[in-house]
Amino acid sequence: MTPSAPYPKRRRHSARAICAAGAGIRAAVFLAGSLLCSTQLTAQNDSTSGVRIGLTYTPGTRPGVFVAPVAGAWSDSVRAILGRDLDNGDRVTAILAQGGEPLSGALNYAAYAKLGANAVVQASVTPSGSLHVALHDVVAKNVSNVGDFPLPAQPLSAEWRLAVHGVADEVERWVTGTRGIAQSRVVFAREQGGGLWIVDSDGANARPMGVPTGLSPAWHPSGRYIAFCDMTNEGTKIALRDVVTGRTQRVSSRPGSNISPAFSPDGSTLAFSAGEDGMDIFAVNPFNGEPAHRVTISRGVQDALPSFSPDGRRIAFTSNRLGHPEVYIVDADGTNVELLTSTGFGDQLYRSNPDWSPDGRRVAFQSQINGVFQVMTINVRDHSVQALTSEGRNEDPSWAPDGRHIVFTSTRSGPKQLWVLDTETYRTRQLTRLGLARQGAWSPRLDNAK
Numbered sequence: 001m002t003p004s005a006p007y008p009k010r011r012r013h014s015a016r017a018i019c020a021a022g023a024g025i026r027a028a029v030f031l032a033g034s035l036l037c038s039t040q041l042t043a044q045n046d047s048t049s050g051v052r053i054g055l056t057y058t059p060g061t062r063p064g065v066f067v068a069p070v071a072g073a074w075s076d077s078v079r080a081i082l083g084r085d086l087d088n089g090d091r092v093t094a095i096l097a098q099g100g101e102p103l104s105g106a107l108n109y110a111a112y113a114k115l116g117a118n119a120v121v122q123a124s125v126t127p128s129g130s131l132h133v134a135l136h137d138v139v140a141k142n143v144s145n146v147g148d149f150p151l152p153a154q155p156l157s158a159e160w161r162l163a164v165h166g167v168a169d170e171v172e173r174w175v176t177g178t179r180g181i182a183q184s185r186v187v188f189a190r191e192q193g194g195g196l197w198i199v200d201s202d203g204a205n206a207r208p209m210g211v212p213t214g215l216s217p218a219w220h221p222s223g224r225y226i227a228f229c230d231m232t233n234e235g236t237k238i239a240l241r242d243v244v245t246g247r248t249q250r251v252s253s254r255p256g257s258n259i260s261p262a263f264s265p266d267g268s269t270l271a272f273s274a275g276e277d278g279m280d281i282f283a284v285n286p287f288n289g290e291p292a293h294r295v296t297i298s299r300g301v302q303d304a305l306p307s308f309s310p311d312g313r314r315i316a317f318t319s320n321r322l323g324h325p326e327v328y329i330v331d332a333d334g335t336n337v338e339l340l341t342s343t344g345f346g347d348q349l350y351r352s353n354p355d356w357s358p359d360g361r362r363v364a365f366q367s368q369i370n371g372v373f374q375v376m377t378i379n380v381r382d383h384s385v386q387a388l389t390s391e392g393r394n395e396d397p398s399w400a401p402d403g404r405h406i407v408f409t410s411t412r413s414g415p416k417q418l419w420v421l422d423t424e425t426y427r428t429r430q431l432t433r434l435g436l437a438r439q440g441a442w443s444p445r446l447d448n449a450k
Contacts, residue, residue, distance in 0.1 A: 055119055055137050055144060055175050063118035063175055066095040071102035072125030074155045078164055082121065084202050085168030085182035088429065090404070090422040092119075092175055109141045119144075119175055123167075129153065131167055135174050145174045158205055162446060165201065169445070181402045184443045187217040187226055188418055191436035196228060196241075199418075201400075203431045211241060211248065216439055218261045223446045227251065227261035227270055227286065238272050240286050251286045260305045264312045264332075271295065271315060273304035281306050281317055283332070295334045307356045307363070308332070316340065316354035316363050324349040327365050327378070341365065341378060351376075353396060357403045364388075364397035364406055375408050377423065388421055398442045407431060407440040 057063040065086055070079040079096070087094040095117055103122055112120055120136040126148075135145040149167045152159040162183060169180035187198045187209070195212035199205060214228040215236075223243070230239040230250075238252040238261050252258050256276030263270055270286040273279045278300040284292035295315065296303040302325075305318040312332060319328050326349075327341040340363060341351040350368035357364065362377040373395045375388045388394075392412030399406055400420075410419045418431040418440045431440070 055135075055139075057118040057139065062091060062093045064095050064116040065092045065171075065175055066097075066112055066115060066117040066120045068103045068120055068122050069097070069100045070123045070125065072127075074125060075102070077156060078123060078125060078131065081161065081164045081182075081202070082123065082168045082171065085165055085180060086172060088182065088202060088420075089168075089172050089180045090425060090427060091172060091178060091180075107136055107141075109136070109138050112136075112138045121171055125151070131164065133167060133171065135171060158200075158207075161200060161205065166447065178402070179445070181400045181405065181445065183445050183447065184401060185446060186398075186407050186418065186431065186440045186442050187219065188432070188437050188440040189215045189217065190434060191416070191438060194434075194436070196226070197434070197437070199432060203429075203433070206432060206434060209241065209243075210246060214239070214241075216260050217441045218263055219441055219443045220263050221265055221267045221444055223444050225286075226441075227263065227272075229259045229261065238270070240270075252282070252284055252292050254282065254292065262306045262308060262315075264308045265310055266312060269308075269312075269332075271306040271308065273306065273317075275302075278302060279304050281315065281330075295332070296330060296337070297334070303328075305353055307354050309356050310358055310360045316356050318352040318354065325352045327351050327354045327363065329380075340380070340383070341367075342383065355397050355399055357399050358401055359403040361403075362386075364399060366395045366397065375406065375421070386423075388423060388426070394419075396439050398440050400442045401445050405442075407442050409438040409440065 067079055067083040083094045083096045086092050095115060117138050119138060123131060123133045126132055129151050131149045131151055133147050134143050137144040147170060151163050154160055165182035168182045172180035182201050184201045185198055187196060190197055196209045196214035196217055197206055198209055213231040216229040218227045226241045226243060228239055230237045236257045236259055237250055238258045239248055240251050241248045251270060252272060254274040256274060258272060258274045261270055261272040268285055269283050271281055271283045274282050278298035279302045280298045281295040281303050282292040283295050301319060301321045303317055303319045307316045314329050314331055316327055316329050318325050326339060328337055329340050330337045348368040351365050354363045354365045362379055364375060364377045366373040367376050372393050374390060375394045375397045377386045392410050394408055394410045396409040397406050404423055406421045406423060407418055409416050413430060416436050416438050418437050419428050420431050421428050
């Protein structure tokens with residue numbers, strides 16, 4: 001049994017890449033730079049800066065969004081990030097022409113419509129360093145939104161890229177009414193002594209966090225802190241890392257193993273697993289120095305891997321109290337334990353590593369199928385199960401803040417790497433390309449993070 005996982009980890013269903021619709025459009029758009037022009041970046045009478053007016057497109061479809069060449073400094077990088085983020089969000093079809101000049105003059109809305117675009121994003125990096133963005137509604141033939149977004153002073157830095165991700169998220173909200181998740185990150189563990197690393201939501205800027213002995217990371221809802229299992233010479237302990245200052249402090253060092261931390265939605269409570277002969281779920285305020293209190297009473301079994309419901313009232317966890325691992329739910333005060341998973345799926349009675357979705361409706365987990373772990377979700381209300389993966393070994397699911405995407409560990413490309421899955425279309429993309437990446441934890445949206 002490893003300190004980071006009292007239950008062996010297993011795999012997810014392989015996702016089928018469904019989103020190829022934009023490829024043909026992008027090829028057809030090669031001439032767009034010479035065919036199309038656009039109004040200057042000024043708000044018209046029917047637009048309000050930073051407020052979504054409502055784009056015209058057929059409900060239930062993925063509107064096409066043409067990302068025009070960007071004007072100003074670092075324009076190519078800005079455009080690439082915006083286009084990639086919109087594509088990764090899986091709610092729109094991002095359309096990018098090859099080359100071209102920034103748009104000026106009157107917009108030829110009919111030409112954009114022929115390219116499959118419902119909207120055109122026109123952006124410019126101003127001399128003051130802000131990113132000025134106008135969104136054109138192709139069907140309504142007007143500017144529907146205008147916004148100015150300040151950028152950090154150092155171009156291409158981690159903070160600068162995070163700010164551009166935030167612009168993409170706002171554009172997605174303008175178009176669809178739902179904010180994107182590009183302005184988020186994933187923290188993960190690297191095997192063979194690699195410690196904790198962090199990577200942007202688009203797979204860029206993977207870098208170590210300076211925690212060489214960390215495992216099983218978990219984000220504080222503010223995005224400022226990361227709790228983790230620290231493998232010390234005295235055993236496994238629970239520690240807290242301040243992402244801004246880099247300071248690390250010990251949170252729990254109960255006898256035996258201390259593993260698998262998880263924050264409550266309000267950030268005031270940290271649940272974790274601890275024990276010697278058996279393991280229980282404990283809870284502690286990680287900021288006031290008070291001792292942890294017991295949530296479950298194991299009586300020699302293994303209760304581990306907690307995950308809070310979005311309202312903070314319940315905790316999903318893994319237990320072998322039936323003789324094999326299953327996912328259970330318990331009230332946050334330790335009462336009303338109930339079995340969530342059952343024997344109706346999987347062939348080897350091994351379900352573990354739950355992660356509660358942000359909307360509270362589903363719990364993602366891993367289930368052993370034919371000797372290999374796959375990722376699934378279970379509906380909390382009716383216990384219906386959805387299989388998400390089938391290719392390779394897939395495990396360690398963690399929800400994105402939109403409740404639609406999941407990051408997970410997979411061997412589908414060879415050694416363990418992090419992959420992202422859209423649970424609506426089953427489209428997948430590889431997030432990391434490092435040796436042996438695992439235990440990914442998706443951050444909240446990082447509006448003010450460093």
